Amino acid sequence: MxxxxxxxxxxxxxxxxxxxxxxxxxxxxxxxxxxxxxxxxxxxxxxxxxxxxxxxxxxxxxxxxxxxxxxxxxxxxxxxxxxxxxxxxxxxxxxxxxxxxxxxxxxxxxxxxxxxxxxxxxxxxxxxxxxxxxxxxxxxxxxxxxxxxxxxxxxxxxxxxxxxxxxxxxxxxxxxxxxxxxxxxxxxxxxxxxxxxxxxxxxxxxxKETAAHSLKVTKQLIGGVLDKPLNEALEQAARLNAATREHAECKRGIQAFLDKEKLVW
The missing domain is CATH 3.90.226.10 (2-enoyl-CoA Hydratase; Chain A, domain 1)
Incomplete structure (x- = not known):
């Protein structure tokens, strides 16, 4: 509805x-x-x-x-x-x-x-x-x-x-x-x-095609990238990458991709 x-x-x-x-x-x-x-x-x-x-x-x-x-x-x-x-x-x-x-x-x-x-x-x-x-x-x-x-x-x-x-x-x-x-x-x-x-x-x-958590974190990455030296920005990116792998939306998205299922978010 x-x-x-x-x-x-x-x-x-x-x-x-x-x-x-x-x-x-x-x-x-x-x-x-x-x-x-x-x-x-x-x-x-x-x-x-x-x-x-x-x-x-x-x-x-x-x-x-x-x-x-x-x-x-x-x-x-x-x-x-x-x-x-x-x-x-x-x-x-x-x-x-x-x-x-x-x-x-x-x-x-x-x-x-x-x-x-x-x-x-x-x-x-x-x-x-x-x-x-x-x-x-x-x-x-x-x-x-x-x-x-x-x-x-x-x-x-x-x-x-x-x-x-x-x-x-x-x-x-x-x-x-x-x-x-x-x-x-x-x-x-x-x-x-x-x-x-x-x-x-x-x-x-x-x-419909993107995960809300992914949008939020990607915006954080883009918004903060010019605030930090390159090595700090990359370290933050690595940590966010690792944290997102544990997120429920990521697990759901990767499983659907592996199962060749079309996902509607």
């Missing part, structure tokens, strides 16, 4: 169906711009998905024309009045959301059906997989308003390499979806009329 439910939020929607949690930025009249309230609700949604055993994959998308146009203008005005301590607390809230998405135990897929700018592009950068429509433009415009893409720079360098990160962050230019794919910022460009089906197929395949 398919497990379906939704949770009421003000700035986002959260729905679970067939092991896929869909988180939708839902301020279309503001082009899904980020503010403090939305950041907090996203934290709650990603925490809920982490704790829900019925969820295996998370899809992040935006309602209306844009995926996310960055920081809300009223929010930016409010930041001008803040003390350093208030701004630091606010920045740390966003930092925690970014860490939460990047290190999430479940796979997070961005479904980008419109522009993803500044903080909005930051959200895409954090996802494990990302698909965008050809019309989408992506980029980090912070330097154009005298701001800096501080938090996202940490993740973008890891994702695209230093050269691409310098180009995107220092120029503040928006790039098309094709170039974003060529840069390694997104995985694929998919036409608007088929992107929802494409993402659903990818998410469903992950649910």
């Amino acid at each position: 398919s497990h379906q439910h939704s949770t009421a939020f003000l700035c986002i929607t959260y729905e679970v169906s067939d092991r896929i949690a869909t988180v939708t930025l839902n301020r279309p009249e503001k082009r899904n711009a980020l503010n403090g309230a939305m950041v907090k609700e996203l934290q709650q949604a990603f925490l809920q998905a982490a704790e829900d055993e019925a969820v295996k994959v998370i899809v992040l998308k935006g309602a209306g024309e844009a995926f996310c146009a960055g920081a809300d203008l009223e929010y930016l005005q409010q930041l001008q009045q803040n003390t350093f301590e208030e701004n630091l607390a606010d920045s740390r809230q966003l930092m925690q959301l970014m860490q939460q998405i990047y290190y999430h135990d479940k796979i997070v897929i961005a479904q980008v059906e419109g522009h993803a700018i500044a903080g909005g592009c930051g959200l895409v950068t954090l996802c494990d997989l990302s698909y965008a429509v050809p019309e989408a433009r992506l980029g980090y415009t912070e330097v154009k308003i005298g701001f800096i893409p501080a938090l996202v720079s940490v993740f973008l360098v890891r994702k695209t390499g230093e050269g691409r990160a310098r180009e995107l962050l220092l120029t503040g230019q928006l790039i098309g979806a094709e170039k974003a794919r060529d840069y390694g910022l997104i995985n694929e460009v998919v036409p608007k009329d088929s992107i929802a089906d494409h993402v659903a197929r990818v998410a469903t395949a992950l649910c």
Whole structure:
């Protein structure tokens, strides 16, 4: 029986169906711009998905024309009045959301059906997989308003390499979806009329064809690989390899492989 439910939020929607949690930025009249309230609700949604055993994959998308146009203008005005301590607390809230998405135990897929700018592009950068429509433009415009893409720079360098990160962050230019794919910022460009089906197929395949424990540990390996010297990273990998061999899902998977049985996870 398919497990379906939704949770009421003000700035986002959260729905679970067939092991896929869909988180939708839902301020279309503001082009899904980020503010403090939305950041907090996203934290709650990603925490809920982490704790829900019925969820295996998370899809992040935006309602209306844009995926996310960055920081809300009223929010930016409010930041001008803040003390350093208030701004630091606010920045740390966003930092925690970014860490939460990047290190999430479940796979997070961005479904980008419109522009993803500044903080909005930051959200895409954090996802494990990302698909965008050809019309989408992506980029980090912070330097154009005298701001800096501080938090996202940490993740973008890891994702695209230093050269691409310098180009995107220092120029503040928006790039098309094709170039974003060529840069390694997104995985694929998919036409608007088929992107929802494409993402659903990818998410469903992950649910049915891969083991949840394997996904979680593989994400830990990838997320931590640049934090350690090579010999430490390899030692951690060897230990995780050994530990996973004892895991019930691994034993089940290897037995099915040996028995030439098709496994549905």
